[in-house]
Amino acid sequence: MSHKAADRIRNVALIGHRGCGKTSLHEAMLFEAGASRRLGSVADGTTISDQEPDEQERQMSIGASVAGFEYEGREINLIDTPGEPSFVADAAAALRVADSAVLVVNAVSGVEVQTERLWRRADAEGLARLVFVNMLDRERADFFAVLDSLKDAFGPHVVATEIPIGAEHEVRGVIDLIDLEAFAYEGTGPGAGERVEIPEELRAQAEEYRERLMDEVAENSDELMERYLDGEQIDHAEIVGVLKQGVSAGRIFPVTCGVATRNLGADRLLGALVEDLPSPAMRGAVRAIGAGGEPVEVEPDEDSPLLAYVFKTLADPYAGRINLFRVYRGTLRSDSQAVNSTQGEKERIGQLGRPVGKELKPVAELGAGEIGAVAKLKQTQAGDVLSEGREEIGFAALELPAPVMAFAYEPKSKGDEDKAAAAVRRLSEEDPTLDVHRDPQTGEQILAGLTQIHVEVLVDRMKRRFGAEIELHPPRVPYRESIRRPAEAHARYKKQSGGRGQFADCKIEIEPGEEESGLEFINKIKGAAIPGSFIPAVEKGVEEAMRRGTVAGYPVRDVRVRLVDGKHHDVDSSEMAFKLAGSMAFREAMEAADPVLLEPIVRLTVSCPEEVVGDVIGDLNSRRGHPLGMEPKGSATEVKAEVPMAEVLDYAPDLRSISGGRADYTVEFDRYQEVPAQLAERVVASARGAAEVGA
Numbered sequence: 001m002s003h004k005a006a007d008r009i010r011n012v013a014l015i016g017h018r019g020c021g022k023t024s025l026h027e028a029m030l031f032e033a034g035a036s037r038r039l040g041s042v043a044d045g046t047t048i049s050d051q052e053p054d055e056q057e058r059q060m061s062i063g064a065s066v067a068g069f070e071y072e073g074r075e076i077n078l079i080d081t082p083g084e085p086s087f088v089a090d091a092a093a094a095l096r097v098a099d100s101a102v103l104v105v106n107a108v109s110g111v112e113v114q115t116e117r118l119w120r121r122a123d124a125e126g127l128a129r130l131v132f133v134n135m136l137d138r139e140r141a142d143f144f145a146v147l148d149s150l151k152d153a154f155g156p157h158v159v160a161t162e163i164p165i166g167a168e169h170e171v172r173g174v175i176d177l178i179d180l181e182a183f184a185y186e187g188t189g190p191g192a193g194e195r196v197e198i199p200e201e202l203r204a205q206a207e208e209y210r211e212r213l214m215d216e217v218a219e220n221s222d223e224l225m226e227r228y229l230d231g232e233q234i235d236h237a238e239i240v241g242v243l244k245q246g247v248s249a250g251r252i253f254p255v256t257c258g259v260a261t262r263n264l265g266a267d268r269l270l271g272a273l274v275e276d277l278p279s280p281a282m283r284g285a286v287r288a289i290g291a292g293g294e295p296v297e298v299e300p301d302e303d304s305p306l307l308a309y310v311f312k313t314l315a316d317p318y319a320g321r322i323n324l325f326r327v328y329r330g331t332l333r334s335d336s337q338a339v340n341s342t343q344g345e346k347e348r349i350g351q352l353g354r355p356v357g358k359e360l361k362p363v364a365e366l367g368a369g370e371i372g373a374v375a376k377l378k379q380t381q382a383g384d385v386l387s388e389g390r391e392e393i394g395f396a397a398l399e400l401p402a403p404v405m406a407f408a409y410e411p412k413s414k415g416d417e418d419k420a421a422a423a424v425r426r427l428s429e430e431d432p433t434l435d436v437h438r439d440p441q442t443g444e445q446i447l448a449g450l451t452q453i454h455v456e457v458l459v460d461r462m463k464r465r466f467g468a469e470i471e472l473h474p475p476r477v478p479y480r481e482s483i484r485r486p487a488e489a490h491a492r493y494k495k496q497s498g499g500r501g502q503f504a505d506c507k508i509e510i511e512p513g514e515e516e517s518g519l520e521f522i523n524k525i526k527g528a529a530i531p532g533s534f535i536p537a538v539e540k541g542v543e544e545a546m547r548r549g550t551v552a553g554y555p556v557r558d559v560r561v562r563l564v565d566g567k568h569h570d571v572d573s574s575e576m577a578f579k580l581a582g583s584m585a586f587r588e589a590m591e592a593a594d595p596v597l598l599e600p601i602v603r604l605t606v607s608c609p610e611e612v613v614g615d616v617i618g619d620l621n622s623r624r625g626h627p628l629g630m631e632p633k634g635s636a637t638e639v640k641a642e643v644p645m646a647e648v649l650d651y652a653p654d655l656r657s658i659s660g661g662r663a664d665y666t667v668e669f670d671r672y673q674e675v676p677a678q679l680a681e682r683v684v685a686s687a688r689g690a691a692e693v694g695a
């Protein structure tokens with residue numbers, strides 16, 4: 001097996017709660033490694049990672065950003081990811097193609113909602129992890145309290161490999177616990193860390209924490225454990241060797257620390273990426289899925305047939321579509337051919353590049369373990385597999401929350417429909433959590449995202465990138481109407497205006513039908529009261545009348561209609577006349593059959609921490625919901641309930657505030673149910689109002 005490149009590579013994702021300093025740390029590491037010449041800042045909008053105008057305006061990362069660079073003879077792909085849950089798709093994609101993750105934590109707030117969720121994702125992908133406690137310079141920063149909260153959240157194998165010197169604005173550097181050496185930082189230039197004496201007052205503490213580290217390391221090697229217990233001196237290389245094995249196997253999670261914006265500690269974190277985190281070769285086979293759904297192991301072998309996974313698609317208005325991918329096996333070359341096995345299409349591969357933020361550095365080839373980009377593929381998009389020949393291998397779909405924040409949209413100016421549709425299509429190529437479709441019930445164009453912020457960003461991007469302006473409004477609730485008891489009606493349509501007249505007469509009986517049956521039309525005419533050729537016209541008339549019910553003008557469903565009698569005229573009867581008579585009869589019968597308004601009921605599944613279950617259920621009750629039950633699901637609790645759709649159109653922001661952002665939900669249509677009388681009055685009044693405005 002050959003791993004020419006795969007030995008040297010580190011694919012590392014920076015993950016963490018919104019605003020913990022990932023982008024700043026990404027910037028500092030690039031600067032420290034010499035991959036950029038200045039230390040950009042989020043506040044000035046000058047970082048390599050957050051290059052999109054909306055990222056700079058909002059001072060937050062929206063998309064994942066890969067920077068490939070050399071450091072100490074290694075090839076590092078450092079992926080900055082968004083912390084905002086609205087953009088979790090990119091964090092999930094980055095964790096899919098990384099071999100390890102650095103979890104960044106704010107030294108003031110410690111473990112937060114998204115910290116835990118992203119940790120679990122990294123765990124599910126089987127990634128090695130380091131923790132970086134950032135913002136040591138902030139007021140009330142407390143490294144040791146955060147260390148405890150990390151242990152509480154992620155278990156006893158979270159262990160400090162460094163501790164800070166000084167605190168809050170007086171933080172000066174760090175003490176390395178492996179070698180018991182201190183480093184002080186002055187200024188923010190590259191290589192700012194300078195070896196100094198361990199401050200006397202910190203010596204005892206440093207030794208105490210070193211012991212904890214050594215206990216943890218020794219647990220990973222019986223041989224080392226013995227010598228350590230015998231009091232033998234163990235050298236750096238040996239400790240690091242065992243530590244790396246433990247880290248790679250997910251048995252140790254080292255905790256480092258620093259101040260990203262002061263470039264304090266970025267150099268040491270780079271060192272830790274190289275020393276403690278696994279290369280693709282060390283990680284070894286990655287799990288994929290075969291044609292029959294069976295697991296397949298993919299070894300990072302450069303000389304085997306190509307297998308690459310596309311993890312992100314960018315819809316650039318100028319450069320067209322750009323795909324970011326990781327090669328898992330074999331080698332992909334510039335100006336070659338590949339097969340998109342997922343879609344069964346051949347693709348011409350043009351110039352390959354290694355991304356550094358928005359720039360692509362051209363390369364001739366990319367081997368197993370490497371991450372790259374390619375522009376202008378015909379079909380390929382995120383989630384697809386590129387291979388040499390056809391391969392029956394895929395990767396599990398990313399687990400992403402459902403887009404539940406739905407709006408109806410239309411272009412701001414009439415005539416811009418095509419432009420808006422094209423923009424929406426392009427954006428949905430790069431965002432698997434965006435759902436756009438036409439609602440068959442209401443006929444509205446629907447755009448659904450994860451949250452309000454998510455949808456705002458999308459609307460903003462449509463305008464900025466594609467010049468398409470749209471307006472949003474809450475989607476209409478697809479109410480329906482039906483009847484509660486049997487009734488009958490007799491209608492006659494008759495016109496005598498000179499020449500040939502119009503005549504049709506029919507008598508119908510109606511009654512509630514089976515659920516989901518729509519219209520069941522039964523012909524009970526005996527003899528030739530109505531000639532057979534006119535019967536379909538009566539049915540058509542009923543059907544047309546059912547499109548707008550008598551309660552509030554919503555479609556009528558689930559009625560059985562029996563045509564029992566009628567009359568015709570040899571000259572004056574026509575299909576048109578029978579259709580009209582059918583409609584008239586239906587409307588009259590419906591009025592007499594105790595008509596009702598129906599509303600869609602959805603099944604809501606909320607996943608939330610146990611502490612907020614009570615509040616979630618209380619809130620659902622106030623929305624006319626019926627809890628169906630709850631059960632533990634992993635570390636969360638799943639609450640299921642039936643709720644009228646009308647009550648959960650604005651559920652996303654409310655659930656967010658009830659749960660402190662720690663809950664998710666999905667909605668699924670269940671059935672139609674009668675609207676309570678009082679509410680029905682309101683719906684009827686507003687439907688009448690709308691009809692008048694429209695008139």
Ligand SMILES: Nc1nc2c(ncn2[C@@H]2O[C@H](COP(=O)(O)OP(=O)(O)OP(=O)(O)O)[C@@H](O)[C@H]2O)c(=O)[nH]1
Binds near residue numbers: 018020023060062138
């Ligand atoms: N004092 C201090 N401020 C920091 C530090 N690191 C980052 N910041 C500031 O904190 C804010 C958020 O930093 P970012 O680097 O954008 O955080 P992020 O984790 O990338 O945020 P998202 O992309 O939204 O998830 C910015 O204003 C930074 O300047 C630090 O170590 N100390």
Ligand SMILES: [Mg+2]
Binds near residue numbers: 022024060081082083
């Ligand atoms: Mg960021």
